[in-house]
Amino acid sequence: MKPAEIHRRLKAAFPDGILEIQEGLLDPAAVIAPARLLDVARFLRDDPELRMDYLRLITAIDRVDTIEVVYHLASLTHRHGAVLRVRLPREAPEVASLAGIWPTANWHEREQYDLLGVRFLGHPDLRRLFMPKDWVGHPLRKDYVRPEEYHGIPTSREAARARRVTAVAPPMHEAKDEEADGIMRLNMGPHHPATHGVLNFLLETDGEILRRVRPEVGYLHRGLEKIGELTPYYGTMPYTDRIDYLGAMFTNQGWAMAVERLAGIEVPRRAEFLRVIACELNRIASHMIATGSTAMDTGAFTPFLHWIRERETINDIMERICGARLTYNYMRFGGVSRDIDGETLEKIARWLDHFEPIIDEYNRLITGNEIFVRRLANVATISAEDAVAYGIVGPNLRASGVSWDIRRDEPYSVYPELDFAVITGQGWRGRVGDAYDRYYCRVLEIRESVKILRQALSALPAGKFRTEVPRTLKPAANEVYTRVEGPRGEAGFYVVSDGSDKPYRARYRTGSFTALSIIEHLSPGLMLADLVVLIGTLDVIAPEVDR
Amino acid sequence: MSTAQTPQPSDLTPETATCPAGGEGMPLVMTTTVDQFINWARQSSIWYLLFATACCGIELMQTGGPRTDLDRFGAVFRSSPRQSDLLIVAGAITYKMADRVRLIYAQMSEPKYVIAMGSCANCGGLFQRSYSVIPGVDTIVPVDIYLPGCPPRPEALNEAILRLQDLMRGEHWADRLRSHEPKTGGAGAGGQAAGNSVARGGQTTGTPASGADAGNA
Numbered sequence: 001m002k003p004a005e006i007h008r009r010l011k012a013a014f015p016d017g018i019l020e021i022q023e024g025l026l027d028p029a030a031v032i033a034p035a036r037l038l039d040v041a042r043f044l045r046d047d048p049e050l051r052m053d054y055l056r057l058i059t060a061i062d063r064v065d066t067i068e069v070v071y072h073l074a075s076l077t078h079r080h081g082a083v084l085r086v087r088l089p090r091e092a093p094e095v096a097s098l099a100g101i102w103p104t105a106n107w108h109e110r111e112q113y114d115l116l117g118v119r120f121l122g123h124p125d126l127r128r129l130f131m132p133k134d135w136v137g138h139p140l141r142k143d144y145v146r147p148e149e150y151h152g153i154p155t156s157r158e159a160a161r162a163r164r165v166t167a168v169a170p171p172m173h174e175a176k177d178e179e180a181d182g183i184m185r186l187n188m189g190p191h192h193p194a195t196h197g198v199l200n201f202l203l204e205t206d207g208e209i210l211r212r213v214r215p216e217v218g219y220l221h222r223g224l225e226k227i228g229e230l231t232p233y234y235g236t237m238p239y240t241d242r243i244d245y246l247g248a249m250f251t252n253q254g255w256a257m258a259v260e261r262l263a264g265i266e267v268p269r270r271a272e273f274l275r276v277i278a279c280e281l282n283r284i285a286s287h288m289i290a291t292g293s294t295a296m297d298t299g300a301f302t303p304f305l306h307w308i309r310e311r312e313t314i315n316d317i318m319e320r321i322c323g324a325r326l327t328y329n330y331m332r333f334g335g336v337s338r339d340i341d342g343e344t345l346e347k348i349a350r351w352l353d354h355f356e357p358i359i360d361e362y363n364r365l366i367t368g369n370e371i372f373v374r375r376l377a378n379v380a381t382i383s384a385e386d387a388v389a390y391g392i393v394g395p396n397l398r399a400s401g402v403s404w405d406i407r408r409d410e411p412y413s414v415y416p417e418l419d420f421a422v423i424t425g426q427g428w429r430g431r432v433g434d435a436y437d438r439y440y441c442r443v444l445e446i447r448e449s450v451k452i453l454r455q456a457l458s459a460l461p462a463g464k465f466r467t468e469v470p471r472t473l474k475p476a477a478n479e480v481y482t483r484v485e486g487p488r489g490e491a492g493f494y495v496v497s498d499g500s501d502k503p504y505r506a507r508y509r510t511g512s513f514t515a516l517s518i519i520e521h522l523s524p525g526l527m528l529a530d531l532v533v534l535i536g537t538l539d540v541i542a543p544e545v546d547r
Numbered sequence: 548m549s550t551a552q553t554p555q556p557s558d559l560t561p562e563t564a565t566c567p568a569g570g571e572g573m574p575l576v577m578t579t580t581v582d583q584f585i586n587w588a589r590q591s592s593i594w595y596l597l598f599a600t601a602c603c604g605i606e607l608m609q610t611g612g613p614r615t616d617l618d619r620f621g622a623v624f625r626s627s628p629r630q631s632d633l634l635i636v637a638g639a640i641t642y643k644m645a646d647r648v649r650l651i652y653a654q655m656s657e658p659k660y661v662i663a664m665g666s667c668a669n670c671g672g673l674f675q676r677s678y679s680v681i682p683g684v685d686t687i688v689p690v691d692i693y694l695p696g697c698p699p700r701p702e703a704l705n706e707a708i709l710r711l712q713d714l715m716r717g718e719h720w721a722d723r724l725r726s727h728e729p730k731t732g733g734a735g736a737g738g739q740a741a742g743n744s745v746a747r748g749g750q751t752t753g754t755p756a757s758g759a760d761a762g763n764a
Contacts, residue, residue: 132643139678146678150642157670157682164685193626198600219644223677245602308612
């Protein structure tokens with residue numbers, strides 16, 4: 001359904017609730033009266049012809065005189081979407097929470113509360129998400145001023161130089177009041193070998209059975225969205241590498257696509273193919289870490305080393321393609337940073353021939369290993385309904401049996417010309433959507449990526465690898481949302497421009513953020529050892545969660 | 548190799564120590580000093596803590612992998628700070644994380660060393676303008692080696708480990724046992740622990756790893 005048709009239906013259902021339709025935007029939005037937001041949201045979700053079952057993103061924007069909250073919705077059933085917007089007074093921004101309609105709203109709203117101070121009424125647990133509890137202010141407000149120091153640590157490098165530490169007094173921890181309920185409370189993380197980065201899980205355990213797990217995040221929150229507002233469009237590209245350092249090509253591409261759409265820049269065909277080649281290589285490398293570390297977390301170190309060995313070759317190829325091993329900074333608006341040479345193409349083709357038998361070797365090593373299978377099968381099953389309601393994306397969503405791949409369903413770049421299968425969970429060794437399905441989906445996707453790579457290599461057209469783009473980019477005031485299918489699912493970029501050379505608001509939607517938010521829901525009754533499997537197979541990485 | 552002359556302390560390691568030739572059926576005898584022997588043992592068993600916070604952690608992982616293979620130098624990763632000699636701070640540290648880093652450092656066994664890996668750990672790097680990233684890990688723990696790069700290549704980290712071995716060879720092991728009880732001041736109050744800062748002062752200036760492989764390109 002087209003946005004115009006959705007807006008017509010909305011107007012018909014809520015004559016007084018729709019204040020304005022912003023037709024001029026690249027993604028037309030409907031401005032809703034804050035008092036009617038809950039009704040509108042429920043209507044959009046429940047109407048059989050609309051069925052907006054998937055809440056993509058909640059963004060708050062400080063407009064200096066007002067605070068706007070923007071909701072990006074989509075329907076996986078009907079393949080359409082909508083954008084809602086409410087305007088709130090800046091002094092006391094309050095709006096109804098949507099956590100009761102889409103559970104994924106819970107974390108999105110906590111984040112916006114933390115960073116912009118929007119109060120979501122009726123929210124079950126409105127606390128700061130990223131910043132420490134005693135942090136003062138909301139950093140993404142336009143008038144926010146960084147403090148001089150926090151807990152004795154200076155915030156500027158100049159001040160830090162003079163205060164180099166020579167000795168450390170261990171921080172004292174206050175003894176917690178133990179309630180006499182027989183429940184043990186444990187911190188798992190933020191430094192723990194199985195949490196894949198600095199994530200913290202507050203466990204409430206009864207012996208080895210978990211009563212509840214509450215993820216505590218923000219230990220790697222680097223404020224990338226604020227930096228995005230302070231940096232010209234070109235300058236943000238290296239920062240997007242750091243949003244998802246295992247899939248930096250995808251965040252590169254997402255950012256490039258967003259700005260290209262905003263500024264109306266065409267990308268040459270050769271550049272699109274070069275992007276696909278780089279991305280699919282990156283996807284293989286990322287899935288290697290995901291599957292390999294799952295095996296490592298469950299006690300098998302060898303398969304991981306096999307993948308690390310192969311990954312070094314991908315790093316070499318990436319170095320030839322863009323000059324970097326990990327943080328690529330490869331994409332440019334209107335193309336890529338440099339052309340690929342014939343030798344590199346040959347190297348990729350040779351490596352693919354070498355690599356395909358290695359997948360079989362890997363499968364013999366671990367995928368079919370009975371001990372490993374029993375650790376994963378029937379563990380932490382995510383149903384299709386839960387997956388969609390919690391905004392799970394990417395291989396995790398597909399493992400739950402939902403056939404949704406942005407490369408196919410909201411096509412971008414040259415993916416429509418390429419032939420590949422969308423892998424969905426089949427309950428290979430247990431139930432659909434269990435940990436084994438999530439794991440095996442990734443192994444199969446590695447094969448699909450190999451397939452895509454072979455096609456892209458043979459179809460690579462001649463031509464320019466980049467169009468001419470003005471040195472300073474000043475897109476007119478508008479806003480766009482673009483998304484790519486990254487290794488951890490939807491990597492979305494919501495960019496609001498105001499006619500200057502910097503975005504007014506940059507917002508990044510990542511797969512790990514929503515994947516982590518489902519853990520509290522799944523945890524009751526899980527074994528402690530299964531939590532490690534759950535985290536591993538969800539392929540959660542900290543920088544994507546915290547940004 | 549060795550001569551009968553008195554060797555200088557700096558080049559006297561077990562490998563180059565005076566070594567009377569063992570004849571037929573004679574055991575091979577090697578003489579050295581206790582300190583040098585201890586230093587040799589320490590430098591050949593650097594156990595580093597698996598402390599990967601951000602992007603640099605991936606390169607840290609690759610460094611432990613088959614190609615660079617840190618195990619060659621006796622450096623293996625441990626998951627527990629209690630078993631580790633070396634803290635490689637691989638990535639950005641936020642204010643929320645700072646106390647945890649102090650705690651982990653305090654839990655490590657003496658003598659202990661710190662490598663600040665990558666720009667973020669050195670000085671805040673790309674994130675100096677961020678409201679939540681600390682401008683260099685040396686504001687919370689003492690740093691022995693600053694390793695530049697964003698992220699540093701595995702070869703660079705390898706070099707940093709070699710430089711750390713140099714550092715270990717050139718010092719008396721007991722000089723390192725000093726950060727147990729800071730005399731004054733709280734954590735993060737740099738320069739206040741007067742009793743300890745003397746010995747540390749010379750060393751915290753750090754040994755930047757070679758610039759040749761510092762960059763990305």
